[in-house]
Amino acid sequence: MGEQAKTTRQQQREATRARILEAAVRAFTDKGFHGASTRDIARLAGTNQGLITYHFSSKEALWRAAADALFADLELRLREKLENVSTRDPREYAREIIREYVRFSAARPELFRLMVDEGKVADERLNWLVDKHIKSRFDALAPELSKIAGLDGELLPHAFYALAGAASLIFAVAPECRRLTGLDPARAAAVEAHADFVANLMLPSR
């Protein structure tokens, strides 16, 4: 019984922690760091404010854990894709990576929202994000893709941010898109249409 109870308690702990974390991801990316309150996050998670301190120490630490979770989702998605691309043609390979990044942005618009929120102001949260999560991925992926695209090195930042914006914005502002155009970008057909559109934009098939 001791083992059984111990496991159940551990599972309960992790479940609560996970609920708080997902609520934090939604709240921080909807309203920004300052706009999201720990009370709202606790209520969203179906618990109370005291538990946030217990599991995450502080609002700042909770925000970092939320960012970690989003980048872990991206890492998982891209790793799986990189291991299972069906083609060996470099250009079609790169096009498929771009499509998969678009699909990820549709499934997890929160990451782009967070990056725009935090990229605007040079502060400690931005430094932490760039140094811990972004720089290594940029240095690893961007040069390879720009080589496939036949891109001048000077243009790398321009291509990187053009791709990120073109791929993710429509999903990040899905409520606006719905009201403005009538299109729900989260629908599967719209996601695929956007994936093809962006892949053709950045790397037209020849």
Added chain:
Amino acid sequence: MGEQAKTTRQQQREATRARILEAAVRAFTDKGFHGASTRDIARLAGTNQGLITYHFSSKEALWRAAADALFADLELRLREKLENVSTRDPREYAREIIREYVRFSAARPELFRLMVDEGKVADERLNWLVDKHIKSRFDALAPELSKIAGLDGELLPHAFYALAGAASLIFAVAPECRRLTGLDPARAAAVEAHADFVANLMLPSR
């Protein structure tokens, strides 16, 4: 003397109002609606919180005035360009409009920041933005551009958000871009490079 004093007072009033408004634009677009405090805005404007109520009634009304100011800037910029495009070739005309939109995004990254901030959540501020400022511009400009691009009508929303994201993101997250790539996107050479890059992306010259 009466006339003189009256004019000075009126000028002082407008100057104070303008300082508060510009401070509000910066604060709201840096930290979001909830993250920006009226006290911070007053301090940024070099005045006090009471004057915000006097000139703008409420935080909500100040936010709407800030949004109005940003869209007025966009309107002015595009109107001037539309009246002075040097070519009559439709495709080159559209490319020049795109370039000018990129230049505007560099000069006023605040508009894109506001749109991403508010486009994420379906609330009254988003409805107000779409209905008052976005829908008429989208309906007027997008079909014409998509016709020039030879775009299927179904793809219009995809092209619209791809263009907006590709054109504006790099300037909206300029601090991130500087730390990540070393490039300052606000420099004139970088602005022109991005304008050309995005124009070539959306409408390759043939």
Added chain:
DNA sequence: GTCTATAATTAGATAGAC
């Protein structure tokens, strides 16, 4: 582990002096 109560700070809105 979970939750309630509360302390210290800060928020937007308001009243009133000058």
Added chain:
DNA sequence: GTCTATCTAATTATAGAC
């Protein structure tokens, strides 16, 4: 017009009951 003082409500962090 401008500014200070203050009200009510909300914020994060903390202490402690169970």
